[in-house]
Amino acid sequence: MSYKIAVVGDQETVTGFALAGATYVHIHATREETLAKLSEFFASGEIGLVLITHRIAEELGLDFRWMSRAKRLLPLVLRIPDKTGYVPKVDELREIIRRTVGAGIMVRKEGS
Amino acid sequence: MSANRLIKIELSKLNVHLPERRLSLREALSSAKPQVVARDGSVHTFKREELEFLAGLLPEADRDKLQLPILIALEPKLGRGTARISGEAEAKVVSQVLEKELTAGELLIYRPEVAILRRKLPTTTQYLFLW
Amino acid sequence: MTIALAVSPTRMELLKLRQRVGLAQKGHDLLKEKMDALVIEFFEVLRRIQEARTKALEQLSVAHRALSMCFAVVGTLETRQVSREARRELQMEISTHHIMGIAVPAVEVGEVERNVLARGYSIHTTSSVLDGASREFERALKLLIELSELNASAFALARELEKTKRRVNALEYILIPRLREALKFIMMRLDEMERENFIRLKRIKAMLEKRE
Numbered sequence: 349m350s351y352k353i354a355v356v357g358d359q360e361t362v363t364g365f366a367l368a369g370a371t372y373v374h375i376h377a378t379r380e381e382t383l384a385k386l387s388e389f390f391a392s393g394e395i396g397l398v399l400i401t402h403r404i405a406e407e408l409g410l411d412f413r414w415m416s417r418a419k420r421l422l423p424l425v426l427r428i429p430d431k432t433g434y435v436p437k438v439d440e441l442r443e444i445i446r447r448t449v450g451a452g453i454m455v456r457k458e459g460s
Numbered sequence: 461m462s463a464n465r466l467i468k469i470e471l472s473k474l475n476v477h478l479p480e481r482r483l484s485l486r487e488a489l490s491s492a493k494p495q496v497v498a499r500d501g502s503v504h505t506f507k508r509e510e511l512e513f514l515a516g517l518l519p520e521a522d523r524d525k526l527q528l529p530i531l532i533a534l535e536p537k538l539g540r541g542t543a544r545i546s547g548e549a550e551a552k553v554v555s556q557v558l559e560k561e562l563t564a565g566e567l568l569i570y571r572p573e574v575a576i577l578r579r580k581l582p583t584t585t586q587y588l589f590l591w
Numbered sequence: 592m593t594i595a596l597a598v599s600p601t602r603m604e605l606l607k608l609r610q611r612v613g614l615a616q617k618g619h620d621l622l623k624e625k626m627d628a629l630v631i632e633f634f635e636v637l638r639r640i641q642e643a644r645t646k647a648l649e650q651l652s653v654a655h656r657a658l659s660m661c662f663a664v665v666g667t668l669e670t671r672q673v674s675r676e677a678r679r680e681l682q683m684e685i686s687t688h689h690i691m692g693i694a695v696p697a698v699e700v701g702e703v704e705r706n707v708l709a710r711g712y713s714i715h716t717t718s719s720v721l722d723g724a725s726r727e728f729e730r731a732l733k734l735l736i737e738l739s740e741l742n743a744s745a746f747a748l749a750r751e752l753e754k755t756k757r758r759v760n761a762l763e764y765i766l767i768p769r770l771r772e773a774l775k776f777i778m779m780r781l782d783e784m785e786r787e788n789f790i791r792l793k794r795i796k797a798m799l800e801k802r803e
Contacts, residue, residue, distance in 0.1 A: 350682045353732070359671070364658045366674035367710070367721075368728035369681035369703065396683045396698075397739050421694060421747075422685060426739040429648060431655045441637065441742075444749045448756060449630060463766055464611055467618035470758065474621060477692040502689045534628065536620035541627055575631045587628050587691055589621050 351396025351422065354389045356382060360431045361401055371395075376404045383411055390415060395423045401430040474589040476500040479529070485514055485549075486523040496529070504529070507583045514584060517556050518549060525549035529586040532574060536591065541571035544590075557581065600780035608777060612770045619762040625691070626755045632690055633748045640741045647734035654727035661724040673721060678711030683736055690744075693751045698740040703733040 354372035355365040362373045372395065374385040382404065389395050405412055405427050416425050429435050479496035488494040488511050495505040506528060518526060526549040533544040545554045545567040555562040557580050558573050569577065577585055661670050684699040710725055 349685060351685055353681055353683065353736075360655065360658060363671050363674045364654055364724065364728040365732060366679060367658075367670075367677055367725040368732045369677070369679050369705070369710075370732065371679045371681065396685045397736060399735060399739075421687065421696060421743070424685075424696060424698075424739045424743045426735060426742055428651060428735060431659075433648075433652055441640070441745060441749075444746070445633075445637070448749050448752045449633070464614060467614055467762075470618055471621060473692070474625060477689050498689065500689075500692060502687075502692075502694075504689060534621075534624040536617070536624060540620075540623065571627065571631070574628075575635065578631060579635055583688075587625075589624060591617050591621055 352394055354395045354398045354423070356386065356389075356398065356400040356404060357428075358401065358404075358430055361399075361428075365399065370399075376401075376407075379408060379411075383408060383415070386412065386415060390419045390423065392423075397424045397426065399426055399428050401434075402427045402436055403430055403434050406436060471591070477502070477504075478531075478586060478588060479504065482527040482529065484524050485511065485518070485526040485528060488528055489515060489523070504586075505583065510581055510584045514553055514581075517553050522549045522552070526553060528584050530554065530581065530584060531588040532569075532577065532585055533588045533590050535589075538568065541574070543569050543574055545569060600777045600784070602781070605774070605777050605781065608770060608774045612767065612774060615762055615767050615770060619759060619767065622755055622759045622762070626752065626759055628691065629748060629752045629755060633745065633752060636741055636745045636748060640738070640745060643734065643738045643741055647731065647738045650727070650731040650734050654724070654731040657720075657724040657727040661720045664720045665718055670721065670724075673712045676712050677725075678709065681732070690748065691751075693747050695744040695747045696740055698736060700733060700736050703736075704729045 352371040353365075353369075354374070355362055355370045356374045356376060357365070359375055362375050366373050372389065374382065376382045386398070386400075386408075389398050400412075419425075427440075476499045479498050481496065483491075483494065483496055483506075488506055493505065494508070494511060495503050497503055511528075514526065515523065525547070527547060530545065530547075530550045530553065533546065535542070535544060538544065545551050551562055551567040554560075554569065554577060555567055557577060558569065560567070560569070560573070658670075665673075681703060682701075686697050686699075687694045688697045689695070704726060707722055710722075
């Protein structure tokens, strides 16, 4: 199946990816607007990937995390740095590793 | 007791990702879209570059013998993390990929080797859970 | 002991319990094997994510620099205007494939990088700086699309890993110890009953002997 790409970001991010061929774009201004746009993207069925800057994802907080968890396999969601290169200190995947695999297995894996 | 039933259900689900029928390397190579259908109905596709890599490891005559996906059989009674590769052609290929000496027709491999095997043959190997 | 008391101390029950312990232990061992396999898969995806992420983020920052340059040379408003007029129909192919029954996405994307004409903006507004910025963002987008597939796979594997771990723990720390406790209780009761029987028999025998 073919899918299109959506971008949620600041002015620069959106301009850049629009130049690159991303079909749907939303420039973040208010939480309410952006959340509404995101739920539209998630429900659309023709979007395969939503790119969103870390900064905005963080600002949307729990609402966004719940939305991402409740969605189906598609669209994929990827958080990206903005122009300033901002990425949060707590890496989501690292957090998952800590929770699921834990230090025990990591040590055992190296030891085995 | 419901716990009993839950465990049985859990065990029956362990191998639903495996195909009803495996494909020989020759069949896979000659197919335009080399794939197998799993017991849960999902379709599993082999990457052509992997098939060609495997073909390079085997004499022409063995292409009918090698059944895909190659099964990495995990069996608790072998000890945790130990896997069995059954089948002559399968053992031959895996021992070459792992640069491991092949003694009998069957091959036992260990967890770090399983990891290497999965990295080198991601679509043409699959886990099988045995008890 | 409340659970242990719920079982009746008979040979039949003992047999049934032994079977249950056996099954629970088997389930536990197999799920643990599955967990180990999931860990192998998970770490492999993480290794690939690390590589892909470094590449993608470097390219993204190159793209942002090119865009800043474009804003400066062509003008911010003009660049935005062109981005709105550009052809924006990039497609990605997504199918699912399965790792141990877990659905993970498989993404395919054709050439993202385009030539000037394919970008679809009117020729008179274009400049090499603008083209440069477009090209760098196209490259970044391709790498990010690849990264998104790995990222989604990692999350799907992590979820399954968490589920499997919970089941292993429930068996290891709750169900199996309970069953063993019940087993011990029945064995003790059966032993006791046997001893009582033995004593009773001895007493009867003594009584019979006395009578003679």
